[in-house]
Amino acid sequence: MIGASLSRWTMSYFAAAIVALITAxxxxxxGYGYPHAPVDAPPTLxxxxxxxxxxxxxxxxxxxxxxVPVLIARPLANEQLPLPALICLLLGLFSLLCGFLxxxxxxDTTLPFFPMAATLLGLGFALVVWGLAHTLLTGRxxxxxxxxxxxxxxxxxxxxxxxxxxxxxxxxxxAEPHLVDLTVAGVPIHxxxxxxxxxxxxxxxxxxxxxxxxxxxxxxxxxxxxLALHLGSCALALAIIGGAVxxxxxWSRNLMLLAAxxxxxxxxxxxxxxxxxxYRARKRRIIELNARMxxxxxxxxxLAVMLVIALLALGRLQxxxxxxxxxxxxxxxxxxxxxxxxxxxxxxxxLECYGPVLGKKPTPRVQDLVIEKRAQxxxxxxxxxxxxxxxxxxxxxxxxxxxxxxxxxxxxLGIVVQLVRIRRLADVKVDDRFPxxxxxxxxxxxxxxxx
Amino acid sequence: MTxxxxxxxxxxxxxxxxxxxxxxxETVSALGEGEGLRLLATFKPIxxxxxxxxxxxxxxxxxxxxxxxEVLFTPAGTAQPEETPAPLPxxxxxxxxxxxxxxxxxELDPPEPMVRILAAVxxxxxxxxxxxxxxxxxxxxxxxxxxRGHRWQGAFEPDGTTYRLLVRIEAKEA
Numbered sequence: 113m114i115g116a117s118l119s120r121w122t123m124s125y126f127a128a129a130i131v132a133l134i135t136a137x138x139x140x141x142x143g144y145g146y147p148h149a150p151v152d153a154p155p156t157l158x159x160x161x162x163x164x165x166x167x168x169x170x171x172x173x174x175x176x177x178x179x180v181p182v183l184i185a186r187p188l189a190n191e192q193l194p195l196p197a198l199i200c201l202l203l204g205l206f207s208l209l210c211g212f213l214x215x216x217x218x219x220d221t222t223l224p225f226f227p228m229a230a231t232l233l234g235l236g237f238a239l240v241v242w243g244l245a246h247t248l249l250t251g252r253x254x255x256x257x258x259x260x261x262x263x264x265x266x267x268x269x270x271x272x273x274x275x276x277x278x279x280x281x282x283x284x285x286x287a288e289p290h291l292v293d294l295t296v297a298g299v300p301i302h303x304x305x306x307x308x309x310x311x312x313x314x315x316x317x318x319x320x321x322x323x324x325x326x327x328x329x330x331x332x333x334x335x336x337x338x339l340a341l342h343l344g345s346c347a348l349a350l351a352i353i354g355g356a357v358x359x360x361x362x363w364s365r366n367l368m369l370l371a372a373x374x375x376x377x378x379x380x381x382x383x384x385x386x387x388x389x390x391y392r393a394r395k396r397r398i399i400e401l402n403a404r405m406x407x408x409x410x411x412x413x414x415l416a417v418m419l420v421i422a423l424l425a426l427g428r429l430q431x432x433x434x435x436x437x438x439x440x441x442x443x444x445x446x447x448x449x450x451x452x453x454x455x456x457x458x459x460x461x462x463l464e465c466y467g468p469v470l471g472k473k474p475t476p477r478v479q480d481l482v483i484e485k486r487a488q489x490x491x492x493x494x495x496x497x498x499x500x501x502x503x504x505x506x507x508x509x510x511x512x513x514x515x516x517x518x519x520x521x522x523x524x525l526g527i528v529v530q531l532v533r534i535r536r537l538a539d540v541k542v543d544d545r546f547p548x549x550x551x552x553x554x555x556x557x558x559x560x561x562x563x
Numbered sequence: 564m565t566x567x568x569x570x571x572x573x574x575x576x577x578x579x580x581x582x583x584x585x586x587x588x589e590t591v592s593a594l595g596e597g598e599g600l601r602l603l604a605t606f607k608p609i610x611x612x613x614x615x616x617x618x619x620x621x622x623x624x625x626x627x628x629x630x631x632x633e634v635l636f637t638p639a640g641t642a643q644p645e646e647t648p649a650p651l652p653x654x655x656x657x658x659x660x661x662x663x664x665x666x667x668x669x670e671l672d673p674p675e676p677m678v679r680i681l682a683a684v685x686x687x688x689x690x691x692x693x694x695x696x697x698x699x700x701x702x703x704x705x706x707x708x709x710x711r712g713h714r715w716q717g718a719f720e721p722d723g724t725t726y727r728l729l730v731r732i733e734a735k736e737a
Contacts, residue, residue: 115705182702325673325699330724396672459674467707471681478674 116181118464118558121194123535125174126453127556128202130528132166133446137521140514146434147510152299154216158209163441164306165205165233169268171449172314173197173240175456176261180244183258183321184251190243197239204232211279226283230276237272241265256333256341260317263345267309270352274302290360297365301355303437304369308376309348311445312413316340316383319406322452323387327394327403332386340382347376373420380417384410401484401491405451408495412443415499435505442520443498450494450527458482458534464553465537465546473547476540482530483539490526493519566637568601569594574631577605578714591615591636600636606718607632629659630716630729659716659731662694663687669698669725677704680730684713689734697726704728 211225501516668676
């Protein structure tokens with residue numbers, strides 16, 4: 113078959129991801145974790161993994177199960193994988209969080225939380241990577257956007273491998289000296305692999321295609337776009353593989369990371385130029401909320417890059433790294449994610465509900481499912497709070513930071529209410545809502561009709 | 564020495580959304596000494612030219628109407644055919660009439676092209692063909708057309724930016 117259909121469990125991934133985001137923001141607002149605890153303390157690690165695995169990774173996995181088939185015009189190779197993968201990832205995340213609580217003295221029982229987390233998360237991510245990579249293999253030669261996703265899958269595999277090593281060492285299962293060294297010194301590499309190799313690369317790939325599609329802009333596959341891919345891959349190989357080797361052989365890890373920084377910076381510059389070109393070359397003059405909000409996410413990525421350069425120049429990157437990670441995770445990745453969710457949920461809900469009767473009955477348009485004005489204020493609040501929150505971290509103002517995470521929590525809840533209204537078709541006129549032969553989509557999964 | 568051609572019509576495979584590459588390579592490897600391949604496809608199969616070129620075949624492609632192409636792959640060392648064989652008599656099932664309706668949906672925001680094509684498809688009569696121009700492959704439309712029992716052919720035009728879709732309306736479900 114050529115073409116793509118609805119992914120049954122994408123909404124379930126999105127729902128689980130949103131619950132994780134709200135929990136993480138709630139904990140940060142309550143003063144849990146950094147800056148009240150050190151960066152590497154268990155409470156901070158709980159928040160970091162709630163955000164990185166619970167929110168961002170589940171969001172990205174759900175999106176990729178739907179959009180990899182769109183990128184290559186081929187159906188998912190194995191429709192049965194997404195649900196067991198989701199269950200493994202959720203149970204694995206829960207075990208991991210319990211493991212950190214146990215380290216912190218919050219849990220007395222001595223269940224093997226870290227080995228359980230390593231097994232379940234390893235299995236969950238392996239299912240995701242296997243399912244998506246197998247699908248990509250059917251679509252060769254791959255278009256540019258899909259090649260970014262292929263690199264992202266390598267990124268998540270490396271991130272998970274490092275994570276599993278850390279968990280087994282922390283859990284006392286493994287005591288091999290090189291792996292212990294890696295656990296002690298490899299945290300920055302694990303973070304770069306996750307936020308850069310996995311999440312940023314996947315976001316770049318999806319943004320090339322989705323922005324072009326929704327703004328009627330040309331598909332880009334020019335020299336600069338390929339350079340972004342190749343330089344970015346080179347940076348990741350240096351940082352992750354080079355970094356790990358450097359630690360094991362007792363070379364300078366930081367020198368390796370600096371060497372990776374140059375191609376990484378060039379890759380982001382080429383990517384930024386392409387995104388600017390997509391906006392300028394678009395045929396659709398008035399763009400939707402998701403594309404407008406994506407510009408704030410791109411601005412956050414640009415700000416994060418400038419912040420890294422400035423902190424490096426001042427020699428203060430090490431002490432301020434939390435602010436950079438916060439801006440990348442919440443401004444760039446979460447900002448883009450929330451903006452795209454607003455579009456994707458509307459589009460998929462519309463397709464699920466009205467697709468089968470299109471042309472046969474009058475149906476609402478996708479735009480009839482959303483009221484952008486209502487959502488817009490929450491997005492503005494969200495981005496302003498992220499930027500001020502980053503500033504509060506830089507200037508060491510924990511109370512201001514907590515106020516900003518509260519504002520982010522309120523904004524996120526505001527956006528989630530809009531997403532639920534979209535999924536329930538609550539903003540479509542009652543008389544037009546369900547033409548004959550249509551029914552309300554379920555909130556948490558999609559009904560997939562056989563062909 | 565005149566080349567004899569083995570015929571292979573991959574149009575039904577393409578219309579069914581299947582990948583014809585395996586079938587083509589299977590046929591090519593079964594060719595006897597001095598035999599060529601006459602391929603019928605719903606688009607100009609440019610990638611094949613280099614694949615079969617590396618196996619020593621030269622090609623001659625021509626459009627035979629309705630967006631279909633006939634390509635003659637001739638093994639090296641044999642003379643080109645003096646006259647092009649007549650196109651295969653298409654069976655009744657494969658005859659696609661000239662399009663009864665044309666649409667240019669290239670400037671429309673997604674998913675409007677899909678909405679308009681499905682609306683037109685519902686208005687048309689069985690046996691009629693709809694031709695539509697799009698600015699990208701209509702990923703979500705194709706399964707929906709198949710689900711409704713209609714047949715389609717589609718490919719990017721040589722410019723690489725316009726996707727031309729033909730839909731043949733089949734009898735409506737009762």
